Structure formats: C-alpha cells, structure tokens
Amino acid sequence: MVGMTSAPSATAPAALSPAQQLEQNGFVRFTDVLDPVTMDTLLLRAHATLLREKEAAREAVKSNGSLIHLSDNPEYADVIGSPKIAELLREVGATDPRWTGGFLISKPAGGPPLFWHQDWWGWTEPESYDVRAHQLFVMIYLTDTTPENGCLRVIPGTHLRDHPLHHLEAAHSEGLQSFANPDAVDYAAHPDEVAVPVKAGDVLIGDSRLIHGAYANRTNEERPLLTLWYMPHWSGMSPGMRARGMENYLRRDDIHTSVARPLTPLDWTPVLRQRVEAVLPTYEDSEPPVPWHRTPDTSRLIPA
Template structure:
C-alpha cells in the first residue's frame, strides 16, 4: 500500500520554491520542556575537565587554527555527545565565568543515538514521512545537535549553506535540516533568517569546508570558496520568527543565518541533518565527519 504522506501539496510547493518550510506545533510545549530538561541534566553532570573546548560559529576560519586538542575533540564528536563552550566561557585561569549551563554553545553530534528524548523526536513517524515526501531514498542521520543561544552572549551564526559542511559525491547532496526551537524565537533572541529561493543556485562560490592532512599527519579543516557574507547582500534575508515546538525544514543549499541574542531570553533549539545516500552516492571523505563506515555510523531514518 502507498505510504502515508505528511506534507500537503502546498507545503511541498512552498519548500520547493523557498528552500525552507515552517510546520507549526510539531512538538507540544510538554515535549519541548522534556527535551530541555534532558539536555540541561546532561550539562549539569558532565565532567568539565574532559570537555574544555570552544565552538565559535562566527569565526569558523579560526576553527582551523584552534589548538590541536580542541580540534581533535571536534573531529571525535561525530559519534558521541560533546560539549562546546561560548568563547568567553573561561577566564585566564581556565575557570568558568558563569554557571556551566550558561556557558555552553552547543552539544553534538550524536544526540539521536545517545539521548532517549532526542531519539524519539528524530525518529518520529512524521519526520520519517517528511523524508519520504521530499524524495529521500536512503535517508541517513549524519548529525544532531542541541544549540543554546544564550541570553546576552549568544553569538551570531554567519550565513551559510549546510551542504558546505555535509557533502556527497559524485552527485551534490540531497540534504535536509530539521530544526525545532524549544522556546519562541524572535528577532530579539536570534531567530533564523533565510534568503528565499537561494537553494536553487547551488553552492555560493563553491564554498566547502574541507579536511586536509598536513605533512605532519595532522588533520585540519580549510574553507574553499568565498564567504557568502561577502557576496549576498543582507537585504535579501527575511526573518523566520516561530513559536516553540515548530519544525523548520531547511534545504541543504538555502542560505540562512541567525543574529546575536542580545535579549534576556534564551533560545534553545534541537536540530538534526538527514542526507540521502542511495547506491552510487557516497559521503565525501573531505567532510569533517569521517566515520569509518557510513552505513553503521549514520543510522537510517527509515527502512522502507
């Protein structure tokens, strides 16, 4: 029998035209609270000394120059729950400058495997149906994150296309981001902004985040192609303010960003990426995530 579809024809059309789609009330307020609790519990109990690394999404070029140790921590996080701090989180003595749950930028990148609440949401039958509705044949979950957009200090995330970081060969990625804010998002607390229709133009200036191995055998990451911020005028971005529990679907090629959170309100969100890997399409070995075996490392979202 035909599988049940979830998206209406109008929703599919909007997604095809714009490169993103908002689905209201995907999660209930109670489900949002459960996810927040699970995540805040993790941040309250982890061993700080094992996890001192800083994630600065504004200046990703600096990520390539971060200490070898913190970079290795980043590479190793593809199959565990790792903790990334805001850049002003530590003082010169290596002590936190605020309570730990206010100093963390994000958790990643294996929440859909390690955390029961996140797993339930990721494998929700509606999330599976969406991947089918959008033509994914062999959808694999390549990463999941919990992003804290901290009050007052939550930094901006510069404009980017997700495909820059999650590439496939020889065909370009068929990639979708699922993004669920667990609190209402506004322009004040750092909502998403999109350039509608930008997904139809492919990668801006061929921009890729590529893995390179130096002569000393150390792996580093380098950007190829110019930054979209230098190319695409800011006036083309439109704000996407949504209520908590909404699901925002993000095409792998649509330009999007978020500004600083200068407000007193947090803006926690749960997000995961699904990539289509049918026979003949392979995960690029130049991606920062480099599982030894993609078919066991990146779980199937659905098995039909």
C-alpha cells in the first residue's frame, strides 16, 4: 500500500510520507487498497442504489451526477467503518478520525464536468488557516477513472494558497449543481489543473479545503464514486467545531433529502451500526456550533 500523487507536475519526492504529501499538495493517492471482490461488491451495491434514485433528483445535481447520502443506505457500513480506511487516515496524520457523512456521487454516461469548488465550511475560525486539515475526503472510485470518463482534477496546494478559483461563485449553488449555464468558467479547464486518474481499489484522501472538480464523462458507462467525510482530529477540535461536525452528522443542514427527518446511523440496525461505531462522532459539550461558512478570507491564505 503506497501513498503517491498522480501526475508529474504534482509528484512529491519519494522521501515524503503520505502525511507530508497531503500537507504539501492537499491530496494523496494510495494504490491497491481494496481487493477486487470488495470492489465488485461495492459496484453492485452502487448500481442498485442508483436504480432507486429518481431521475429528477439526479437532474437537480446534474454537474455532480448524484448526491445520495450514505446514511440513507446502511449497506455501505462496512466501507465507512473499514479498518483499512482507518489505517490510511492514520497514515496521513489523523489522531481521532470520526465520520460525519458521505455520498454516492455517480456521473452518468455523457455527464457534464463537476464545477471547481472546495468543501470546507469553517472559514470563520482561526484554525481553518492552519496547515493541519480539520476535514478529509476519502474517495473510492468504483471503476477505473481517466479524464475521458470523469476522473478527479485538482489545483494542488490550494488548501493553503490563494487562487483565482477561490473568487468564483459560491460552491454548490443550485445553478452550478444543475449545470444551468454550461459556459460558466466554474466548469472550464484551468492551466493549473492536474488530473488524478485512479484504478478501482485505489483510495484518494484529500483536504476539504483543496480546490477540485471532475472532468465530464464522455463515455457510455456510469462512473460511480463513494465520497466519505471524516474529521481527523475530533477530540482535539474546539467544542464549536465539534458541534458543527455533529450538525453535519445529524444532517441538520442537509438540503439533499426528501424525508422529514433524515436518517443517521443512529437509525440503523444494531449489527450495522456496530460496524461504524468506532468512527461515529459524539458530543457532550454545550458550546453552540460555529457558523456554516464556505468562503475563505483569502487575505489569510498564502498569496497566489
């Protein structure tokens, strides 16, 4: 199991550890983590999940392809609580990783590109400008990916450094998600972008502050992805940060749901919940959550 970046322009020296690669570039790729049987099983589950998703729901998030919350689908418990994933999180420096959510994000055949964005929500807080990440994405592509079928693309270093793409329209707006304006610069190629193709079984871990997107899927096959969100230093975070993380986990800010009270692992059967118990967040403090704020103060980032 080897941590590595994905392209010559982003390749770190061999001496760098996965944690150092994450700190330097904002992402790291681990190869051959999950075995073929596991990948086949996850792929079958994903196709079954997608069959249940309504077409209108997918159209509303056309740029993403789908945004199906994994708390509604406890059949993914084994990957959320996977000891292999926990091991990788430790390799990149996580001290107390806790899962706060995840999605099946699947780009259909002919699907458009995913807009440029970063996913961090705590930019009002001083620690958001530290080198250490407070939220990590774990991406598990269920098929081999390339720029042809919609692989990840990133702007290395933008988890810490200002970049012109920080100054675009706020991420995840309805217009961007629905691909309302295909000519918007938010979807366009950028000279700083680096493609991150992977093989099924590889795992990508990245800093939620990293600016990233995805290419269009120009093939005739679905390109499914599981994105898992972990807060890597749960017990070391401020109470307000943990409170906001709990809000995310309990889906109190989740607009992508059609049920009155969104499901969480608290609603799963005991057998399935036991599979994720070690990575579920808990909160006993009374501090209110920090504000939900996706836009960084770019004056506090490293200048472009």
